[in-house]
Amino acid sequence: MIFSISKEPKRVEHRRPCEVDGSKAWYHGLVHCDRTVVRMDTLTSAERLAELERAIYYKRVFPSECRMHVERRTYAMVEYLDGSVAKVDPEQVHFIDV
Numbered sequence: 001m002i003f004s005i006s007k008e009p010k011r012v013e014h015r016r017p018c019e020v021d022g023s024k025a026w027y028h029g030l031v032h033c034d035r036t037v038v039r040m041d042t043l044t045s046a047e048r049l050a051e052l053e054r055a056i057y058y059k060r061v062f063p064s065e066c067r068m069h070v071e072r073r074t075y076a077m078v079e080y081l082d083g084s085v086a087k088v089d090p091e092q093v094h095f096i097d098v
Contacts, residue, residue: 025081035073038062075088
């Protein structure tokens with residue numbers, strides 16, 4: 001069983017015109033997100049999983065049957081011309097100012 005707890009992203013600011021999947025947008029920068037992943041060593045009921053998730057999230061208590069590690073992922077933050085904002089994979093961003 002796996003569940004995760006996300007932390008606030010860290011931002012690095014830039015601004016360039018770009019295209020994402022054929023749509024024009026403004027590239028605002030990279031967002032680095034850390035996500036704590038908790039793995040269970042044994043099968044556990046849904047009620048017990050909910051209880052463990054609350055204990056980990058609110059009390060920062062990690063029971064012995066849990067193993068955790070941090071996954072880091074980088075996204076590109078883009079703003080489309082209609083004003084909507086999205087996190088996309090950096091490989092999807094194509095700069096049009098070069």
